[in-house]
Amino acid sequence: MVKRGSSTFLLSMLCFGMAFLYVPMFLLIVYSFNNSKIVPVWGGFSTRWYKVLFESEEVWNALALSVKIALVNASFATLLGTLAGLALVRFGSFRGRTLFGGMVSAPLVMPEVITGLSLLMLFITLKEFVGWPDKRGFATITIAHITFSMAYVAVIIQSRLTGMGTTLEEAAQDLGARPLRVLVDITLPLLAPGMLAGWLLAFTLSLDDLVIASFVTGPGSNTLPMLIYSRVRLGLRPDINALATIIIVTVMFAVAIAGWIMMRQQKQKEREMQLATTGDAQ
Amino acid sequence: MTVSGEILDQHWLDSRARPFIHIRGVTKQFGGFTAVNNVDLDIYQGELFCLLGGSGCGKTTLLRMLAGFETPTSGVISIDGVDMNDVPPYERPVNMMFQSYALFPHMNVENNVAYGLKRDGLSKEEIRLRVGEMLAMVELSDFSKRKPHQLSGGQKQRVALARSLVKRPKVLLLDEPLGALDKRLREQTQFELMNIQDRLGVTFVVVTHDQEEAMTLSTRIAVMDAGQFVQVGTPTEIYEYPATRRVADFIGSINMFEGRVTENDADHVVVDSTDNALRFFMDHGASVSDGSRVWVAVRPEKIRLSRTPPPNEANQIEGVVQDIGYLGNVSIYRVRLESGMIVEVTVPNQTRPRDGKHAAGWEDRVFLDWEASSAILLTR
Known part of the structure; x- marks a missing residue:
């Protein structure tokens, strides 16, 4: 019973x-x-x-913008995140390693509002001094997304590299492969699943993001989450x-x-x- | 083998022979920890040299320094007359077989073996030829298109061996080459390794913690402890003439009697045991002083066991059988002396035990004795 x-x-x-x-x-x-x-x-x-x-053309535009940002963001974040992960795990203790490690993972714990605000400040200052970006939209949102999704990719790559161990890379070196060759032949192929996972995560993070995008966007550039939110704010809509x-x-x-x-x-x-x-x- | 042939093989006895691997004063520290402490070693061409020791004794670190994955904190390593200290791993004339085989999981057997040759920029035809040759040698020709995860442990081991030999290195380093194989496969592979080494004439340096493996494989063994060599010698030397109690204990099993030297002549030594009323007689002199503390060590298989008192008086002990371990080919008797000390004796089962009866039964009073030349006198 x-x-x-x-x-x-x-x-x-x-x-x-x-x-x-x-x-x-x-x-x-x-x-x-x-x-x-x-x-x-x-x-x-x-x-x-x-x-x-x-x-509704507005919905299609928002969707297109979101997907475009997500694609570019995922690709750049994977590239940069992989490089950061490699630097942190494989290059031993270089000067400023701890600082770099902390800085890479900071966006993970930073409140989105702060990230968004600080990036907005950056773009405004840049415009003041360099004259770019004169219009906020696709470029600024993409850059903002890369800065935080890169951190996620770096974390995934770091954990995979640590789990992989150095034996296979050593074996390749032992067989006569120079370091760059080892990276291309052994490390990157073995990292591929991690990079794919990182790419997908970065893609989703970018599609999901509302807060940071709202900070750094300009007039006329609405991502899909922004569109949904702005419409629902005025009441539920079928x-x-x-x-x-x-x-x-x-x-x-x-x-x-x-x-x-x-x-x-x-x-x-x-x-x-x-x-x-x-x-x-x- | 003729006497002269034996000397030709044993380069380490020839004072004119040039060592192939030359290690002088090599120390490796990790932070405050000294893994390898100021070691000297010469390994000659064509040797199958074993670095033997427990975990953490520094044997793997020494091997990794030979491969170039670690750089010595101080000291010199040269291979074939070339100083290796500034040579990166990918330019050394050595190849390594890794403990876990380290096969590239995303390449098939053929590409794994060919990887080293491709790095050397050989022609496609030559690579195909040499890979085929190597796979035939390790009897894996039918498996060339398989991925590593489709292979059994023994097959992986053979791919790893083929991959490390295909570049025809001057030295092959093997890190616990048989560690992951089961007992049967291991014995078979041991002899395969020896055959291959014999045929190719490559110098092998093997790291192992398995003393049996070291005994069967090697021409010489270096027993390591706490980053230093305790003894370097042929398997026979290490087994029959261990330098210290640690070595004696680490290689095979041994009975150890503590005592003091009471007689010390050029042709014999007499030792009175400290905690048994026993007297040991050895028919060879030793450089020990009267009254000094020594250990008399006897291997279990060198002790005779009988139920009646043996004729010679020297080196005789009486005891009671406490345990019998029947291993088939031999039986191990554990005999308890009056002092409570346990002596281990190995008795070959030359005849079949009748009705399950052994040479002596449990609780039987037995006599042990050994030849005056069988015991080893250890001072440390």
């Missing part, structure tokens, strides 16, 4: 937890198909808000519900595909392992 009691308890906790996580999203999806213009009042099923959404639904579905598909790929790789690995063990018997 004890067992049954505890399993009922666990089951109800699970249901409660799941409900807590997913009921809001479920509501959002349901209300995106609401025919009524007033969000909380159900007016029958309709897809008219999706039509409104796709016809077309935004539709937009959110599209985002949720996209993310769900992306996660499912990533999971499927990972599962397939795992299966293939198992098959190969099996092949190796039967190979022994030969």
Whole structure:
């Protein structure tokens, strides 16, 4: 009886937890198909808000800007973050290593508001003295995003490098590879999964960001999160519900595909392992 | 093998021979810790030299200094007459086989083996030829397209060996080469290694903590402790004439009796034991003074065990069998002396024990004795 009691308890906790996580999203999806213009009042099923959404040039522009920023940001952040990680883990103790390490990871703990504000100050000062950037928008948001997402990439790369150990790089050196060759042939290929993870994280961070982007943007440049926020500030809107639904579905598909790929790789690995063990018997 | 042939092989006995690896006064410190402390060593061409010691004795650090991954804090290492101190790892005429094999996981067997040759800028044809040759030698020709994770431990080990030999290095460094293999594979691989070494004539320097491995593989062994060599010699020398109690204890098992020298002549030494009323007789002189504290050490297999008192009076002990370990080929008897000390004796099972009966049973009174030439006199 004890067992049954505890399993009922666990089951109800699970249901409660799941409900807590997913009921809001479920509501959002349901209300995106609401025919009524007033969000909380159900007016029958309709897809008219999706039509409104796709016809809105503003939404398309915001989406394009967001994706563009995210792509450029992810690529630069991966490059710089990888270099920073390599410098911190592989180059021993150079002068100012501790300071550099601290500075690289500072954006992780800095409140976003502070990061945004300080970057805004930077851009204003730059404009004063260099005359650039004369207009804030794509460039400034991208630079701002790189500064903080690079830190995340550096952390991922650092942990992967530490876990990898130096033996493989030493083995390559022992076989006659000069340091740069070792980097290209051994270190970077082995870092590739970490770099991919870093790239994806940087991409998502950039797509998600509202606070920093709001600080450093200029007139006319709205990212998708900024657009959603600015519209909802004036009251709940059904077309935004539709937009959110599209985002949720996209993310769900992306996660499912990533999971499927990972599962397939795992299966293939198992098959190969099996092949190796039967190979022994030969 | 003829006597002259033996001397030719044993370069270290030839005062004119030029050492191939020359280590002088090498010290390595990590912060305040001294891993290798002022060691001197000469290794000759074609040797299979073992650095033997427990973990943290500095053997791996010394190997890494030979490979160039660590630079000595002080001292000189030269290989084939060239000072190595300023030569980076990728320009040294040595290759290393790593403990965990360190195969490149993203390259297949063929590319792993070819990697070193590609760095040397050899032609594609030559690389293909030499890789094929090497894979054939380690019997992995059928596995050339496999990735390392598709190989078993023994196969990985052979790929690692092929990869480190394909560049025809002057010296091959092996870091615990057989550590990750199971016992059977290990014995087989030991002999394979020796064959390959014999055929290619490459100088091998092996690091190991396994004394059996060191005994079977090497031409000479250096026993290391706390960053220094305790003894350097052939396996026979190290086993039969250990320099210190530590070495005697580390290599094989040994019975040790503490005592004082009571008679000391050119042709014999007599030692009275301290805590047993025993007297030991050795038929060789030793440079010890009367009354000095010494240890008489006897290997278990050099002790005879009998149930009746043996004819010769010297080196005789009486005791009671406390334990018998039957290993098949030999039995290990643990005999308790009156003083409570336990003496280990190995008895070969020359005949089959009848009805499960052994040469002596539990709690039997037995006599132990050994030849006057069998015991070792240790002063430290």
